[in-house]
Amino acid sequence: MESDKILSGKKVADEIRTEVAHEVSELAGRGVTPRLDVVLIGDDPASKVYVGSKARACDRLGMVSHTHRLPADVAREEALDLVKALNADPEVDGILVQLPLPPSLDTHEILDAVDPAKDVDGFHPVNVGLLQQGRPRLVPCTPSGIMELLRRKGIAVEGRRAVVVGRSDIVGKPMAMLLLHAHATVTVCHSRTRDLAAVTRQAEILIVAAGRRALIGADHVAEGAVVVDVGMHRVTVAEEVEQLFPGDEGRRRRFEEKGSVLTGDVDFTRVLPRAARITPVPGGVGPLTIARLMANTVAAARQRRGV
Numbered sequence: 230m231e232s233d234k235i236l237s238g239k240k241v242a243d244e245i246r247t248e249v250a251h252e253v254s255e256l257a258g259r260g261v262t263p264r265l266d267v268v269l270i271g272d273d274p275a276s277k278v279y280v281g282s283k284a285r286a287c288d289r290l291g292m293v294s295h296t297h298r299l300p301a302d303v304a305r306e307e308a309l310d311l312v313k314a315l316n317a318d319p320e321v322d323g324i325l326v327q328l329p330l331p332p333s334l335d336t337h338e339i340l341d342a343v344d345p346a347k348d349v350d351g352f353h354p355v356n357v358g359l360l361q362q363g364r365p366r367l368v369p370c371t372p373s374g375i376m377e378l379l380r381r382k383g384i385a386v387e388g389r390r391a392v393v394v395g396r397s398d399i400v401g402k403p404m405a406m407l408l409l410h411a412h413a414t415v416t417v418c419h420s421r422t423r424d425l426a427a428v429t430r431q432a433e434i435l436i437v438a439a440g441r442r443a444l445i446g447a448d449h450v451a452e453g454a455v456v457v458d459v460g461m462h463r464v465t466v467a468e469e470v471e472q473l474f475p476g477d478e479g480r481r482r483r484f485e486e487k488g489s490v491l492t493g494d495v496d497f498t499r500v501l502p503r504a505a506r507i508t509p510v511p512g513g514v515g516p517l518t519i520a521r522l523m524a525n526t527v528a529a530a531r532q533r534r535g536v
Contacts, residue, residue, distance in 0.1 A: 374517025392432035460494030
């Protein structure tokens with residue numbers, strides 16, 4: 230059945246959250262409540278939604294969350310001073326700077342200012358270096374969530390050919406490193422890769438984080454490959470919905486009700502028959518990212534407080 234092919238990130242995220250809730254309860258018995266502070270700069274609508282979902286996740290798990298809102302035209306010095314204050318606050322276990330930042334700010338400068346021990350996104354050069362060396366401390370949430378998905382679904386990585394499409398610092402590069410440390414043979418593709426389909430067809434495990442809607446079609450995927458779609462795009466035109474999901478009445482109804490549907494970097498309808506396993510959009514990678522953020526916050530609390 231095609232439903233057997235679907236890799237539900239939601240189920241794995243639920244498992245991770247259950248484990249995190251147990252850890253939070255254990256820490257509470259020792260007088261420790263993990264705390265996550267989020268820095269939100271500007272008025273990006275998607276960022277506001279993401280920050281709200283992170284705060285709700287903390288609340289459900291018994292953790293403390295604070296959001297610090299700054300205007301888009303905030304001075305560089307004020308943004309850095311806030312990060313430094315959070316670094317110095319002993320009650321703060323995790324600091325997350327919500328991306329993207331306004332163009333007036335240097336993203337690397339702001340992220341580099343975060344204390345590596347509180348860097349629950351895993352973006353600080355110290356944490357990147359530790360991951361590179363195979364000594365991970367705090368690992369970017371989406372790649373680590375994908376590794377949890379593969380592990381908990383019984384998908385072997387060792388010795389298999391893995392292809393990562395996309396080379397971002399947030400997903401592509403750390404994803405490739407985690408796969409390499411798990412003993413996969415890894416290829417990274419990007420916008421300048423020649424004959425992309427010829428490369429991706431070699432993949433037994435294909436991770437797509439390119440940021441381009443429906444980039445990966447059936448001719449990009451080998452029969453029996455495991456396909457993980459990190460992309461998320463909102464489709465707001467009825468003709469495009471029909472093109473991407475021909476005959477899918479469920480998607481059509483959702484479009485009529487909400488005025489949009491979500492899709493990923495993979496042309497799901499056409500790739501599904503070829504894949505052995507595939508993540509949906511939504512309900513695939515997205516829930517894993519927030520679950521792993523919660524896990525990273527608890528890990529940071531344990532490491533910082535020596536419990």
